[in-house]
Amino acid sequence: MTHVLILGAxxxxxxxxxxxxxxxxxxxxxxxxxxxxxxxxxxxxxxIAAAPAALPIETFAADIxxxxxxxxxxxxxPDIIVHLAAIxxxxxxxxxxxxxxxxxxxxxxxxxxxxxxxxVPRLVFASSIAVYGAPYPERITDEHHLTPLTSYGxxxxxxxxxxxxxxRKGYVDAVGLRLPTIVVRPGKPNKAASGFFSSIIRExxxxxxxxxxxxTTVRHxxxxxxxxxxxxxxAATMDTQPLEGxxxxxxxxxxxxxxxxxxxxxxxxxxxxxxxIRYQPDERITAIVAGWPRDFNTFxxxxxxxxxxxSFTDIVRTYATEEGIRL
Amino acid sequence: MTHVLILGAxxxxxxxxxxxxxxxxxxxxxxxxxxxxxxxxxxxxxxIAAAPAALPIETFAADIxxxxxxxxxxxxxPDIIVHLAAIxxxxxxxxxxxxxxxxxxxxxxxxxxxxxxxxVPRLVFASSIAVYGAPYPERITDEHHLTPLTSYGxxxxxxxxxxxxxxRKGYVDAVGLRLPTIVVRPGKPNKAASGFFSSIIRExxxxxxxxxxxxTTVRHxxxxxxxxxxxxxxAATMDTQPLEGxxxxxxxxxxxxxxxxxxxxxxxxxxxxxxxIRYQPDERITAIVAGWPRDFNTFxxxxxxxxxxxSFTDIVRTYATEEGIRL
Ligand SMILES: NC(=O)c1ccc[n+]([C@@H]2O[C@H](COP(=O)([O-])OP(=O)(O)OC[C@H]3O[C@@H](n4cnc5c(N)ncnc54)[C@H](O)[C@@H]3O)[C@@H](O)[C@H]2O)c1
Ligand SMILES: NC(=O)c1ccc[n+]([C@@H]2O[C@H](COP(=O)([O-])OP(=O)(O)OC[C@H]3O[C@@H](n4cnc5c(N)ncnc54)[C@H](O)[C@@H]3O)[C@@H](O)[C@H]2O)c1
Numbered sequence: 001m002t003h004v005l006i007l008g009a010x011x012x013x014x015x016x017x018x019x020x021x022x023x024x025x026x027x028x029x030x031x032x033x034x035x036x037x038x039x040x041x042x043x044x045x046x047x048i049a050a051a052p053a054a055l056p057i058e059t060f061a062a063d064i065x066x067x068x069x070x071x072x073x074x075x076x077x078p079d080i081i082v083h084l085a086a087i088x089x090x091x092x093x094x095x096x097x098x099x100x101x102x103x104x105x106x107x108x109x110x111x112x113x114x115x116x117x118x119x120v121p122r123l124v125f126a127s128s129i130a131v132y133g134a135p136y137p138e139r140i141t142d143e144h145h146l147t148p149l150t151s152y153g154x155x156x157x158x159x160x161x162x163x164x165x166x167x168r169k170g171y172v173d174a175v176g177l178r179l180p181t182i183v184v185r186p187g188k189p190n191k192a193a194s195g196f197f198s199s200i201i202r203e204x205x206x207x208x209x210x211x212x213x214x215x216t217t218v219r220h221x222x223x224x225x226x227x228x229x230x231x232x233x234x235a236a237t238m239d240t241q242p243l244e245g246x247x248x249x250x251x252x253x254x255x256x257x258x259x260x261x262x263x264x265x266x267x268x269x270x271x272x273x274x275x276x277i278r279y280q281p282d283e284r285i286t287a288i289v290a291g292w293p294r295d296f297n298t299f300x301x302x303x304x305x306x307x308x309x310x311s312f313t314d315i316v317r318t319y320a321t322e323e324g325i326r327l
Numbered sequence: 328m329t330h331v332l333i334l335g336a337x338x339x340x341x342x343x344x345x346x347x348x349x350x351x352x353x354x355x356x357x358x359x360x361x362x363x364x365x366x367x368x369x370x371x372x373x374x375i376a377a378a379p380a381a382l383p384i385e386t387f388a389a390d391i392x393x394x395x396x397x398x399x400x401x402x403x404x405p406d407i408i409v410h411l412a413a414i415x416x417x418x419x420x421x422x423x424x425x426x427x428x429x430x431x432x433x434x435x436x437x438x439x440x441x442x443x444x445x446x447v448p449r450l451v452f453a454s455s456i457a458v459y460g461a462p463y464p465e466r467i468t469d470e471h472h473l474t475p476l477t478s479y480g481x482x483x484x485x486x487x488x489x490x491x492x493x494x495r496k497g498y499v500d501a502v503g504l505r506l507p508t509i510v511v512r513p514g515k516p517n518k519a520a521s522g523f524f525s526s527i528i529r530e531x532x533x534x535x536x537x538x539x540x541x542x543t544t545v546r547h548x549x550x551x552x553x554x555x556x557x558x559x560x561x562a563a564t565m566d567t568q569p570l571e572g573x574x575x576x577x578x579x580x581x582x583x584x585x586x587x588x589x590x591x592x593x594x595x596x597x598x599x600x601x602x603x604i605r606y607q608p609d610e611r612i613t614a615i616v617a618g619w620p621r622d623f624n625t626f627x628x629x630x631x632x633x634x635x636x637x638s639f640t641d642i643v644r645t646y647a648t649e650e651g652i653r654l
Contacts, residue, residue, distance in 0.1 A: 096496065133572070145472045147491070147573055154492040158485050164474070165481040169423065245460075246474055 001033035004236070005073060007064060007110075008084030009037035012185060013126070015046070017082060017229050018057075022046040025055050027080065028237030036076060038062040039085065064106035070113035080236045082124045083110065089130060090192055092152035103155035111162055115171040123163060123174040124235040127248060129221055131157040131178060134291040142250060142300045149291050164247040167240075175235040175243070180223040180253030184319040193288045197222065200258070201265055201316055204273040205325050213282035216259040219294040223253040223308065224315040226322075231306055242304060252308035254315075255295035264312045268320075268327045328360040331563070332400060334391060334437075335411030336364035339512060340453070342373070344409060344556050345384075349373040352382050354407065355564030363403060365389040366412065391433035397440035407563045409451045410437065416457060417519055419479035430482035438489060442498040450490060450501040451562040454575060456548055458484040458505060461618040469577060469627045476618050491574040494567075502562040502570070507550040507580030511646040520615045524549065527585070528592055528643055531600040532652050540609035543586040546621040550580040550635065551642040553649075558633055569631060579635035581642075582622035591639045595647075595654045 004027055008014045018037055021027050023046075035057045037043040042061035062069045064085050073081075085106065086092075092099030107125070114120065130153035131146045148154045156178075163174035185198040196213055197220060203210035223231075231251050240247075266274045298306070309315050320327050331354055335341045345364055348354050350373070362384045364370040369388035389396045391412050400408075412433065419426030434452070441447065457480035458473045475481045483505075490501035512525040523540055524547060530537035550558075558578050567574075593601045625633070636642050647654050 143472050145470050146488075148488070149495070149572065151492055151496070154488050157488050161473075161475070161481050161485050161488075165478055168476070169478070245476065 002027065002030055002080060003034040003036070003076070003078045004032050004080045004082065005036045005038065005076065005078035006082045006084065007038050007062075007073070008086060008126075009059070010039035010041050010043040011084055012187070013182065013225060013228050013232070014039065014082075014084045015043065016225055017084075017232055018043070019046040019048065020229055020233070022048050022055060022057060028233035030237045034058075036060065036073075036078060038073060040064075064110065065101040067109065070106075070109040071116075074110075074113040074117045074119055077119055078121055080122045080124070081110075082126075082232055082236060083107065084126045086126065087152070088192065089128075089150060089152040089194075092155065093150055096151060099151045099155060103152065104158055107159045108162060111166045111172060115166065120171065120173055122236055122240075123172045124232055125159060125163050125174060125176040126232075127156045127160050127176045127178045128153065129178050129180060129250065129293050129296075131160065132293050136293060139295045139297050140250075140293055141297050160248040164245070167247050168245060173240055174247055175238070175240060176248035177231050177235055178248065178250040179228055179231070180221045180251055182225055182228055183222040183315065184224070186225070186319070186323060193285050194220075194292075196285075197258075197261070200261060200277050201319070204265060204276040205269060205320065205323075207276070209276050209278060212258065212277050212279045213285040214258065214289050215281075215286070216262060217257060218289055219255055219257045220289070221253040221293055221296055222256055222312070222315070223251060224318055226318055227251075227253075227309050234306055238304065246300075249301040249304065249306070250296050250298050252298040252301055252306055253296065254309055254312060256312045260312060264316055268313065268316055329354065329357055329407060330361040330363070330403070330405045331359050331407045331409065332363040332365065332403065332405035333409045333411065334365050334389075334400070335413060335453075336386075337366035337368050337370040338411055339514070340509065340552065340555050340559070341366065341409075341411045342370065343552055344411075344559055345370070346373040346375065347556055347560070349375050349382060349384060355560035357564045361385075363387065363400075363405060365400060367391075391437065392428040394436065397433075397436040398443075401437075401440040401444045401446055404446055405448055407449045407451070408437075409453075409559055409563060410434065411453045413453065414479070415519065416477060416479040416521075419482065420477055423478060426478050426482060430479065431485055434486045435489060438493045438499060442493065447498065447500055449563055449567075450499045451559055452486060452490050452501060452503040453559075454483045454487050454503045454505045455480065456505050456507060456577065456620050456623075458487065459620050463620060466622045466624045467577075467620055468624050487575040491572065494574050495572060500567055501574050502565065502567060503575035504558050504562055505575065505577040506555055506558070507548045507578055509552055509555055510549040510642065511551070513552070513646070513650060520612050521547075521619075523612075524585075524588070527588060527604050528646070531592060531603040532596060532647065532650075534603070536603050536605060539585065539604050539606045540612040541585065541616050542608075542613070543589060544584060545616055546582055546584045547616070548580040548620055548623055549583055549639070549642070550578060551645055553645055554578075554580075554634075554636050561633055565631065573627075576628040576631065576633070577623050577625050579625040579628055579633055580623065581636055581639060583639050587639060591643055595640065595643055
């Protein structure tokens with residue numbers, strides 16, 4: 001039977017994964033008999049109508065940058081660890097120390113605790129397409145070099161190298177997933193430079209004004225929260241033999257322009273909603289976004305069974321359904 | 328005026344660089360007025376006939392994995408740090424802890440000490456083509472991804488990411504050089520899997536028997552110790568602006584087969600010497616070597632003024648001259 005530990009379980013993706021496991025009593029089709037949720041802020045147990053009776057859920061407040069946390073969590077002998085805990089891009093850039101402490105040292109401590117305990121679980125690590133840096137070809141291949149342009153991207157790229165080496169040595173059985181930018185991110189607008197990709201859909205659907213800081217020609221690589229959860233489930237349960245030592249995979253997304261996003265909004269919710277998007281050019285954000293990947297060829301991940309969203313229309317429909325918004 | 332600190336100054340490359348700086352009183356043409364040599368074993372000051380009177384040389388025994396070392400060395404406010412201190416490939420693979428402690432933590436401590444002291448020297452970091460892992464194209468380009476197959480290669484790749492991020496933030500002004508395999512390595516045979524590339528030349532020139540563990544069709548990427556020193560000098564003094572944030576460069580080498588090595592030996596020293604090479608196939612070494620790069624397109628480094636050896640003949644001639652061997 002399977003004990004799953006989610007680190008960063010109070011976050012946007014972590015909470016969804018926890019919910020899904022609690023609802024189904026499985027991860028990637030595999031029965032789960034224990035679920036542990038940890039985050040620096042104590043996660044709430046998923047509030048579901050009918051939890052499978054047999055699935056005990058524990059929640060922990062645990063800071064992964066604290067020297068004792070990893071040891072404590074590894075003692076629980078989880079079979080699958082989904083490691084989502086991170087300081088995200090903007091904050092890691094502003095607070096250099098904190099970014100390295102959480103994103104690099106936190107992961108390293110976890111790996112070291114596993115090695116010391118000689119406990120070898122499946123580890124799913126959430127990496128990011130921020131490991132790539134401009135200039136790149138129009139479509140980035142699986143063999144393109146990693147030249148991150150942020151501390152966040154650097155920390156993710158380093159963790160990718162670490163999980164590959166620790167896996168090669170047999171200390172862990174890890175898979176790293178370079179997640180696309182997750183759109184539509186539910187909840188309040190945040191200060192991430194990428195926030196507008198979500199807010200130009202989310203805010204108008206809520207009847208609120210959204211600001212678009214970049215030209216509509218901007219193209220970017222996106223996946224839905226639902227797709228992200230399905231990637232994590234697959235990585236948690238896949239056979240890692242076919243990875244042949246290359247433990248990190250760029251996840252399939254869809255390559256969408258802001259214009260296509262807006263057209264989809266118009267199609268599904270009407271021109272009145274589109275009018276709520278105000279174009280306010282922001283040179284700083286436009287410059288940042290110019291350094292982001294636009295499109296990938298994710299041959300490896302696809303051949304290993306990772307499937308992208310079908311369309312941006314599909315992403316918006318699912319978002320609306322999940323949030324109880326009628327289109 | 329310029330104060331140069333060499334870390335790993337007792338090593339093969341470090342000692343040569345120290346000697347060259349002491350002889351010329353310059354590094355990359357730039358006058359040096361102070362030279363500090365550090366290594367875990369106290370380095371000897373270069374024994375040169377006529378040292379430029381004005382160049383004081385200090386030597387230190389210092390373990391870079393010791394928490395206090397970096398701070399102590401940074402206090403000396405060197406203008407240029409050439410960081411060569413490392414646990415090499417074979418040992419880092421056998422002693423996982425030691426490899427990470429010296430090659431990763433040691434470098435990280437140095438970067439952190441610089442950041443804390445707000446002292447921003449040029450840092451030249453010796454990386455390696457071990458950051459690459461098979462499979463690769465026949466000629467590896469500057470945009471090829473890093474998938475190291477050893478802990479040593481992983482540690483070097485991580486340090487490359489770190490020096491790039493610390494440089495981007497303005498905490499250091501670093502250049503990382505992926506050195507080719509250095510051939511002909513002087514001195515005693517060592518246990519490195521790559522040792523035979525040197526020993527099949529060095530031992531016969533000394534009238535001794537050498538063992539060749541791989542077929543003569545094996546092709547590899549090589550540079551002379553003299554070229555390595557010239558790369559370090561250039562990196563120590565170059566304008567880093569044109570690097571445009573990509574701080575790590577694959578150094579130009581020459582792509583040579585074992586057969587070409589042997590032909591060169593025959594040409595320069597005769598068939599009698601070649602007869603001292605005994606082919607003793609070793610499956611383990613052949614398998615390791617099969618994972619090594621064979622050839623590179625080093626466009627970036629060449630356009631930045633890094634020049635390779637002219638030929639393998641040239642490499643052997645220089646080796647013989649330096650070692651006082653008559654061909
Ligand atoms: N959302 C995206 O677009 C996206 C894209 C690529 C990669 N990712 C990665 O996926 C993962 C999850 O993303 P998300 O969107 O759910 O982010 P999120 O910010 O919503 O969740 C991250 C969680 O980590 C927790 N955390 C932070 N520091 C911690 C610490 N020291 N100890 C324990 N927990 C800590 C936070 O409290 C938060 O709940 C992250 O690793 C992120 O870098 C996200
Ligand atoms: N020689 C090659 O073929 C080659 C190829 C690629 C990269 N490199 C890199 O170039 C650098 C120099 O190579 P080399 O051939 O001169 O190696 P070397 O082994 O001769 O020298 C390395 C030196 O580092 C010192 N050292 C080890 N641990 C230390 C510690 N904790 N604190 C301080 N010093 C320590 C050693 O004592 C040694 O003198 C190394 O970083 C190596 O990884 C070498």
